[in-house]
Amino acid sequence: MRSDIVTPSNERIDPSSVPGWGIDADPQNDPTYPYRIRDTDPGSRADWERPPLQSEGPEILQSIEHIRRPAVFGTANPPRGLSGMLRRAAFRWSESNWLHWLLLMGADRLNVVEGIAEDIGRGIVPNLPAEMGVRAEWRHNKKGFAIKAATAFAVAGGLVLLLRRKGSDTAARRGRGL
Amino acid sequence: MRAMDYRGPYRVRITEKPMPRIEHPRDAIVRVTRSCICGSDLHLYHGMVPDTRVGTTFGHEFCGVVEELGEEVSNLEVGDHVLVPFNIACGQCHFCQQGLFGNCHESNPQATAVGGIFGYSHTAGGYDGGQAEYVRVPYADVGPVVMPDWMDPDDAVLLTDVVPTGYQAAEMAGIQRGDTVLIFGAGPIGIMAARCAWLFGAGRVIVIDHLEYRLEFARSYGPAEVYSFKELNDVVTFMKKTTDGLGADVAIDAVGGDAKGNMLQTLFGTKLKLEAGNAIPLHWAINSVKKGGIVSVVGVYGPTGNIVPIGNVVNKGLTIRANQASVKRLLPRLIEHVRSGHIEPRKLITHRVALDDVADAYHLFAAKLDGCIKPVLVPSQA
Ligand SMILES: NC(=O)c1ccc[n+]([C@@H]2O[C@H](COP(=O)([O-])OP(=O)(O)OC[C@H]3O[C@@H](n4cnc5c(N)ncnc54)[C@H](O)[C@@H]3O)[C@@H](O)[C@H]2O)c1
Ligand SMILES: [Zn+2]
Ligand SMILES: [Zn+2]
Numbered sequence: 001m002r003s004d005i006v007t008p009s010n011e012r013i014d015p016s017s018v019p020g021w022g023i024d025a026d027p028q029n030d031p032t033y034p035y036r037i038r039d040t041d042p043g044s045r046a047d048w049e050r051p052p053l054q055s056e057g058p059e060i061l062q063s064i065e066h067i068r069r070p071a072v073f074g075t076a077n078p079p080r081g082l083s084g085m086l087r088r089a090a091f092r093w094s095e096s097n098w099l100h101w102l103l104l105m106g107a108d109r110l111n112v113v114e115g116i117a118e119d120i121g122r123g124i125v126p127n128l129p130a131e132m133g134v135r136a137e138w139r140h141n142k143k144g145f146a147i148k149a150a151t152a153f154a155v156a157g158g159l160v161l162l163l164r165r166k167g168s169d170t171a172a173r174r175g176r177g178l
Numbered sequence: 179m180r181a182m183d184y185r186g187p188y189r190v191r192i193t194e195k196p197m198p199r200i201e202h203p204r205d206a207i208v209r210v211t212r213s214c215i216c217g218s219d220l221h222l223y224h225g226m227v228p229d230t231r232v233g234t235t236f237g238h239e240f241c242g243v244v245e246e247l248g249e250e251v252s253n254l255e256v257g258d259h260v261l262v263p264f265n266i267a268c269g270q271c272h273f274c275q276q277g278l279f280g281n282c283h284e285s286n287p288q289a290t291a292v293g294g295i296f297g298y299s300h301t302a303g304g305y306d307g308g309q310a311e312y313v314r315v316p317y318a319d320v321g322p323v324v325m326p327d328w329m330d331p332d333d334a335v336l337l338t339d340v341v342p343t344g345y346q347a348a349e350m351a352g353i354q355r356g357d358t359v360l361i362f363g364a365g366p367i368g369i370m371a372a373r374c375a376w377l378f379g380a381g382r383v384i385v386i387d388h389l390e391y392r393l394e395f396a397r398s399y400g401p402a403e404v405y406s407f408k409e410l411n412d413v414v415t416f417m418k419k420t421t422d423g424l425g426a427d428v429a430i431d432a433v434g435g436d437a438k439g440n441m442l443q444t445l446f447g448t449k450l451k452l453e454a455g456n457a458i459p460l461h462w463a464i465n466s467v468k469k470g471g472i473v474s475v476v477g478v479y480g481p482t483g484n485i486v487p488i489g490n491v492v493n494k495g496l497t498i499r500a501n502q503a504s505v506k507r508l509l510p511r512l513i514e515h516v517r518s519g520h521i522e523p524r525k526l527i528t529h530r531v532a533l534d535d536v537a538d539a540y541h542l543f544a545a546k547l548d549g550c551i552k553p554v555l556v557p558s559q560a
Contacts, residue, residue: 104228
């Protein structure tokens with residue numbers, strides 16, 4: 001098993017015990033000036049005075065790189081459904097692991113399908129052209145509109161033909177079976 | 179209340195959502211009077227940002243009227259008209275203490291590499307954004323600034339992101355008097371960076387894009403020399419030629435991962451998503467800046483990684499500086515610049531769209547139709 005525990009041989013080194021410590025230190029050599037205020041950098045520590053903690057609400061997924069829950073967080077759209085399971089799984093890996101992001105991207109795509117299913121479940125057929133801003137395309141890009149409309153028409157027409165063919169195929173096969 | 183509702187890549191609509199409520203003693207509820215769509219929103223809209231959940235409301239550039247205050251917010255009053263920085267920052271943590279309000283450690287559980295941002299996916303904290311009638315504003319005692327009487331709300335809404343980001347892009351470039359500044363991207367951010375480069379003493383400002391109408395805008399607003407990368411055989415070679423063979427002193431990436439202009443990068447970054455967006459602006463910036471030069475990056479890329487010529491960064495001895503803008507840190511100075519007229523933000527606004535027509539506004543801005551530079555959404559009750 002790997003462990004992050006500091007072993008005795010890895011004890012913190014007292015800088016002043018190192019020969020030559022700081023002899024070339026140059027406070028002017030600060031590439032972060034002016035957007036980082038060095039004077040208020042207390043060195044590596046996490047014990048600032050914390051804001052009051054937001055009370056727990058819906059499920060929050062948390063990066064394993066955090067040592068504790070940040071004081072404030074967003075509560076929009078908690079993880080749900082299959083995409084939610086994928087998202088939970090993703091948070092087993094750190095932000096530096098590709099798998100973490102890959103799973104989240106996968107969950108995002110799945111979530112789109114869930115969104116459409118949910119819409120239909122509530123009796124809403126999502127108006128895809130409107131959601132994609134077709135009115136702006138119509139008003140300001142007639143050529144693009146025509147190409148898109150023609151493509152959509154061709155795809156829809158093709159689908160209908162395909163379905164009909166399949167339908168008559170299976171009907172024919174059934175006919176033979178009978 | 180009515181709010182923008184993300185349904186999947188290229189699909190948004192307006193939906194009735196529950197009113198936001200105070201969830202923390204330092205929260206405020208703000209009734210939105212203006213909100214903008216940003217180039218950053220396009221990364222979300224195109225499905226490039228991991229953990230962008232269906233049902234989320236985007237919008238990190240907004241101003242509005244304080245409707246309700248948590249018990250610990252004493253510097254604001256109900257009825258104040260405020261502009262709200264896009265960063266959600268506690269003001270106290272290790273990073274906020276150093277002025278790094280774009281890197282707060284107390285506002286985003288889902289990731290450590292980025293602080294909380296309004297309406298910017300769960301990777302940036304899972305907050306609903308301001309493209310809505312109302313919005314929850316956490317740490318309302320830190321971010322929001324009451325708009326002075328003289329300020330136009332159209333200027334105010336651009337002070338929440340565009341102006342500070344353009345300004346910080348120039349600031350991070352470490353521009354010295356007389357420097358040649360090369361800016362990639364003639365969107366609102368690149369245009370503002372061009373304007374601000376002069377304030378830092380630039381000697382030449384050059385802007386690269388491929389949209390003629392935006393280049394024209396940058397040419398007069400910056401002002402700037404402008405070139406279309408479509409008409410240049412090779413951007414880098416051209417830059418060398420126009421700088422006595424040396425390269426620009428500094429280069430600014432104001433494009434980010436939705437860049438165009440290179441087949442391989444488009445394939446890997448945009449289509450296959452094997453890298454976190456198309457990184458060609460970084461290539462061009464790194465390769466056209468002079469040895470020992472500085473590359474300042476405000477263009478947004480995803481969290482996984484990009485193909486960039488890091489070997490050239492080493493061999494040329496470059497300095498790369500990058501960040502999310504620290505809006506609150508810069509506001510006092512920038513409000514002065516707006517008051518004095520050195521920066522005129524609202525000239526960037528080309529389209530004013532009713533919040534209800536949010537889907538059209540997204541498409542218009544994403545497809546760069548009708549000469550769009552910056553669209554602002556206005557809720558009907560605002
Ligand atoms: N760091 C921050 O705090 C911060 C804040 C706001 C925006 N941003 C980022 O800044 C970037 C620009 O934002 P915007 O609102 O101006 O977006 P925008 O989409 O309006 O503008 C981007 C411009 O870049 C141009 N472009 C595309 N490929 C190019 C290339 N290879 N070379 C040169 N130009 C190219 C496009 O034609 C477009 O005009 C985005 O990535 C956005 O996310 C960062
Ligand atoms: Zn923005
Ligand atoms: Zn903080």
